[in-house]
Amino acid sequence: MRPGLMAADAAPPNLGTAGLQPIRQALGGDGLWLDVGLVRMRVRSNLPVLAAHLQSVYRHFGFQTQGEWADLHFDLRSPGNLRRWIAPQVRFFCDGQVPFEPFPASAALPLMEWGANWLIGRRCNHLLLLHAGVVERQGRALVMPALPGSGKSTLTAALSLSGWRLLSDEFGAYDLAAGAFRPAIKPIGLKNQSIDVIRAFAPSAPLGPSFPKTRKGTVAHLAPDQASVLGVHETARPGAVLLPRWEAGSATQLQRVQPHLAFSALAFNAFNYQVLGAQGFQAVVALCEQCPVWQLVYSDLDDALARIDALWSEVMAGHSP
Numbered sequence: 398m399r400p401g402l403m404a405a406d407a408a409p410p411n412l413g414t415a416g417l418q419p420i421r422q423a424l425g426g427d428g429l430w431l432d433v434g435l436v437r438m439r440v441r442s443n444l445p446v447l448a449a450h451l452q453s454v455y456r457h458f459g460f461q462t463q464g465e466w467a468d469l470h471f472d473l474r475s476p477g478n479l480r481r482w483i484a485p486q487v488r489f490f491c492d493g494q495v496p497f498e499p500f501p502a503s504a505a506l507p508l509m510e511w512g513a514n515w516l517i518g519r520r521c522n523h524l525l526l527l528h529a530g531v532v533e534r535q536g537r538a539l540v541m542p543a544l545p546g547s548g549k550s551t552l553t554a555a556l557s558l559s560g561w562r563l564l565s566d567e568f569g570a571y572d573l574a575a576g577a578f579r580p581a582i583k584p585i586g587l588k589n590q591s592i593d594v595i596r597a598f599a600p601s602a603p604l605g606p607s608f609p610k611t612r613k614g615t616v617a618h619l620a621p622d623q624a625s626v627l628g629v630h631e632t633a634r635p636g637a638v639l640l641p642r643w644e645a646g647s648a649t650q651l652q653r654v655q656p657h658l659a660f661s662a663l664a665f666n667a668f669n670y671q672v673l674g675a676q677g678f679q680a681v682v683a684l685c686e687q688c689p690v691w692q693l694v695y696s697d698l699d700d701a702l703a704r705i706d707a708l709w710s711e712v713m714a715g716h717s718p
Contacts, residue, residue, distance in 0.1 A: 413456030420448040423462045428470075430461040434580035434629040435524075435570050436517055439467035442505065444475055444487060450506040454584040454605040454618040457626040469516050473505050491516060504608045507616050510586060514567050517581065518668045524579065525680040526668040527569030531578055532561035535713055537636025538578045539705070540569045540688070542666035548643030548695070551591040554619050555698050556705070558599045563625040564633060568668075573680040577632035582625055584618035592617045598698055635683075637712045638663065638690040639705070650694040651704050659690035689715060 412420065423429040424447060428439040440451075472490040485502035488495050489512040496515065500508040518526060529542035530553030539561070543549040550566050557563040564578055566585040571578055584605065587595055592615065595602055603620040640654065640662055654662070663681045664670045670677040689712065695701035 410460040411456065412452050412458050412460050415452070415460040417448050417452065419460070420452060421445055423460075424448060424451075427463060428467075430464045430467060431455060431458055432461070432629060433458075433582050435521060435565075435568065436468035436581070437464065437466065438469040438471070438513060439464070440471060440473070440509065442473040442487075444473060444502060444505050446503065447473060447505045447509070450605060453603075454506070454620045456603065456620050457623040468520065469513060471509075471512060471516070473509055475502050500611075504611055506605070506618065507586075507608050507611050510583065510618065513583070517568060521568075521570065522669050522672050525569075525571040525573065525670070525673060525677055527571065527663065528567070528666045528668060529569030530556075530566050531564040531569045531633075532556045533564055533578075533633040534561050534636075534709060536633060537713065537716060538564060538569075538633035539637055539639060539709070539712075540578065540635070540684075541639045541641050542569060542663060543641050544666070546643075548591075548641050550585055550587055551594055551643065551698065552641050552693075552695075552701065554585045554587060554591075554595050554602075555598055555702055557585065557619070557622065557625065558595075558602055559702060562628055562631075562633075563621050571635075571680055571684065572632070573676065573683060575632065576683070577634050579632050580625075580629050582621050582629050584620055587617050587619060589614045594698060595619065634716075635687045636716065637708070638684065638688045640690065640692040642692065642694050643696060644694055645696055647694050647696045649697060649700045649704055650692075651708065652692050654690040654692050656685050656690075659688075660685050662690070 424442045428441040431438045473487050475487050486499040487502045487505045488499045489497050489508050527542045529540050530549045532539050541549050553566050565581040568581040570581050605618045607617040609615045
């Protein structure tokens, strides 16, 4: 076989095996392309450290250096002035604009993740976007909408480490026309004590580096598993809605939520409910009609997962033909 050619049955390279130098070259050239399902992103950067961080938390994503179309194009750039040497910074550029204040150069990955999420939230108004963690089992989605600080990401991370397929940590992207949730698979952002909780829950969990003193405290990202990345375009029909709330020292409580209260919770936790107007109303109504809704209060992660697993048999029975 001639040099540079790949055997027909060889697996295409991914970021975890591509090597840091090719990733740096892609970022510094035409860009690195990341297909997260809901959107395709083209990332460029002149920060060498970003290559290692992306390799860590996007390890199972394909190593792609060109494509026909990307929904999001953005650059993370360090200024070419004295800032390169004194308190170096990084800026997020998109479509000729700089929508955020600069971050320390060492925190380029958190800036990229927050910037990409901001762009998705602004540009995907053909779908109902819930601020929710979403995982799948048996073809059905468990949707967990919640405000920041509710333990949503911790629960999503633990479920994804326990045999559930990750669809998203940030976006419950519901396609009303298709009647299904679309994956938006990106690293799961964990903050502060949640990082230690997941490390204790799964000591071998593929966590990336920790970034202290960000605007949300200490942040680390959990890499999506290979099976979830391979299913990046596999949708899931609505299964159930779980409204999580972490309370220190609380016993696990699981309580059914009445439909009118469920409607309010879903609409309130949607990024674009008002933007969608009647379509947003119809999407929330459809979810309330299809999905049983529970509120989960928890402090013990293992106990919460056991209750969810037991609940899922009831959910699937309710969706049987």
